[in-house]
Amino acid sequence: MREGRKKLFGEVVTDSSKAKPGAVFIALKGERLDGHRFVPEAVRRGAACVIVHRKLARTAAKDAAVVRVPDTLRALGDLAHHRRQKFAPKVIAITGSNGKTTTKEMLSAILEESFLNGEALRGKVLKTEGNFNNLVGLPLTLLRLRPKHRIAVVELGTNRPGEIERLTRIADPDLGIITSVAAAHLEGLNSLAGVAREKGALYRNIRRDGTIAINTDDLWVRRLGEKFKGTKITYGTTGEVCAESRRSLGAGGVRFTIRAGGKRSPVRLKYLGEHNVANATGAAALAHNLGVSLAAIRRGLERARPFAMRMQVETWKGIGIINDAYNANPASMESAVKTLAQIAGPGQRIAVLGDMFELGKESRRQHFNLGREVARVRIDGVYLLGKQAKEVQKGALRGGMPAERVVVAGDHRQLAERLRRRVRRGDWLLFKGSRGMKMEKVIEELRKGRSE
Numbered sequence: 001m002r003e004g005r006k007k008l009f010g011e012v013v014t015d016s017s018k019a020k021p022g023a024v025f026i027a028l029k030g031e032r033l034d035g036h037r038f039v040p041e042a043v044r045r046g047a048a049c050v051i052v053h054r055k056l057a058r059t060a061a062k063d064a065a066v067v068r069v070p071d072t073l074r075a076l077g078d079l080a081h082h083r084r085q086k087f088a089p090k091v092i093a094i095t096g097s098n099g100k101t102t103t104k105e106m107l108s109a110i111l112e113e114s115f116l117n118g119e120a121l122r123g124k125v126l127k128t129e130g131n132f133n134n135l136v137g138l139p140l141t142l143l144r145l146r147p148k149h150r151i152a153v154v155e156l157g158t159n160r161p162g163e164i165e166r167l168t169r170i171a172d173p174d175l176g177i178i179t180s181v182a183a184a185h186l187e188g189l190n191s192l193a194g195v196a197r198e199k200g201a202l203y204r205n206i207r208r209d210g211t212i213a214i215n216t217d218d219l220w221v222r223r224l225g226e227k228f229k230g231t232k233i234t235y236g237t238t239g240e241v242c243a244e245s246r247r248s249l250g251a252g253g254v255r256f257t258i259r260a261g262g263k264r265s266p267v268r269l270k271y272l273g274e275h276n277v278a279n280a281t282g283a284a285a286l287a288h289n290l291g292v293s294l295a296a297i298r299r300g301l302e303r304a305r306p307f308a309m310r311m312q313v314e315t316w317k318g319i320g321i322i323n324d325a326y327n328a329n330p331a332s333m334e335s336a337v338k339t340l341a342q343i344a345g346p347g348q349r350i351a352v353l354g355d356m357f358e359l360g361k362e363s364r365r366q367h368f369n370l371g372r373e374v375a376r377v378r379i380d381g382v383y384l385l386g387k388q389a390k391e392v393q394k395g396a397l398r399g400g401m402p403a404e405r406v407v408v409a410g411d412h413r414q415l416a417e418r419l420r421r422r423v424r425r426g427d428w429l430l431f432k433g434s435r436g437m438k439m440e441k442v443i444e445e446l447r448k449g450r451s452e
């Protein structure tokens with residue numbers, strides 16, 4: 001469509017197979033693939049504009065408008081920032097070592113139940129889909145903004161210094177939260193202090209009239225918050241918003257009372273584990289700051305559901321399965337193992353754990369520590385897979401776990417075989433490891449095995 005000398009284009013895509021007529025295709029250079037190679041395909045599918053940082057062969061873009069920039073990744077972020085400023089919704093940014101996606105899902109569920117300036121927000125909340133939290137995912141999320149959106153809840157992820165700063169500048173959030181600072185992505189971020197510095201970029205770069213939420217139970221987050229000059233809202237044990245009288249409902253989740261602004265409300269959360277109460281309290285604190293009622297906070301939290309493979313409860317022949325195989329780092333391992341240990345009932349509690357990746361030179365020590373933790377929480381068995389399995393085993397034995405309760409397996413199928421011989425009705429199994437360990441394959445093997 002032409003408007004004088006202006007030209008209007010359609011949706012911005014970075015995946016050529018998603019280009020529709022009129023689309024803008026941005027050629028990104030990824031680790032494995034270079035988007036410049038896919039320009040002809042994007043154009044064939046109808047892309048009317050291509051943004052590139054390399055010279056193209058004359059035939060590559062045919063009739064499409066070609067915009068050449070120094071850095072296409074930067075251009076994608078700048079376009080997203082422009083969209084964010086143009087539609088001016090309230091933007092809430094969530095970062096942290098663990099619990100980002102969970103907090104994002106909980107907060108958006110609350111907002112869908114809420115009113116902002118007297119207007120119902122249902123259908124007007126934009127949120128990050130899945131885990132689209134990096135320098136590509138965040139811009140693509142913001143580019144989905146439409147005039148109807150009143151609020152956006154976005155996840156910011158990092159594995160390299162400088163990413164959170166850039167993501168914060170793109171999203172220009174009104175509110176920001178760092179859920180936790182823990183040992184994760186140490187390969188790129190080096191140390192816990194490095195992780196804190198990186199996550200802290202959200203608080204450092206948020207607009208001056210912005211608000212930050214501070215988890216009082218996380219020492220690093222508390223410290224990062226101290227320097228912030230704008231409005232702060234605290235949550236956690238000693239926070240303005242807190243969760244009281246927690247009670248585990250076993251596989252059903254957890255029950256607690258949320259307190260905010262001198263009022264209280266009971267909540268039944270369909271998520272397992274103490275750490276999810278922390279995530280829920282963080283989401284509640286942000287919502288409370290926006291003026292959302294406690295009733296809406298309760299409705300939202302009770303409607304929110306975990307994603308697949310994140311502390312997802314399944315059953316197999318009367319055996320409880322906690323599928324947390326999506327990913328793992330030391331902090332999330334610890335909270336998952338603790339959650340398993342706390343499930344009441346007469347059956348055995350067995351953790352099936354794979355390696356944690358991206359820990360750099362800390363890897364051995366962190367795996368050893370995991371073993372000690374497993375021994376400390378007193379579960380009935382641990383089944384291990386991966387290059388670091390022996391380190392976990394060492395830690396568990398050192399922590400006093402009897403040797404026959406610690407099993408190291410060679411592959412997924414063997415692990416499933418050995419588990420099958422061990423488990424009985426009423427037992428609980430936890431599956432967790434880094435994404436590359438694909439621990440869900442053990443569950444698949446178990447399910448397809450012969451019945452006894």
Ligand SMILES: Nc1ncnc2c1ncn2[C@@H]1O[C@H](COP(=O)(O)OP(=O)(O)OP(=O)(O)O)[C@@H](O)[C@H]1O
Binds near residue numbers: 096180311324
């Ligand atoms: N506050 C928390 N503290 C410790 N562990 C947590 C916390 N919240 C969630 N977890 C654990 O981390 C896992 C991932 O949760 P979630 O997807 O919400 O985190 P994330 O920060 O979005 O992770 P990613 O970096 O993969 O995007 C969960 O399965 C859970 O076991």
Ligand SMILES: [Mg+2]
Binds near residue numbers: 102133
């Ligand atoms: Mg996530």
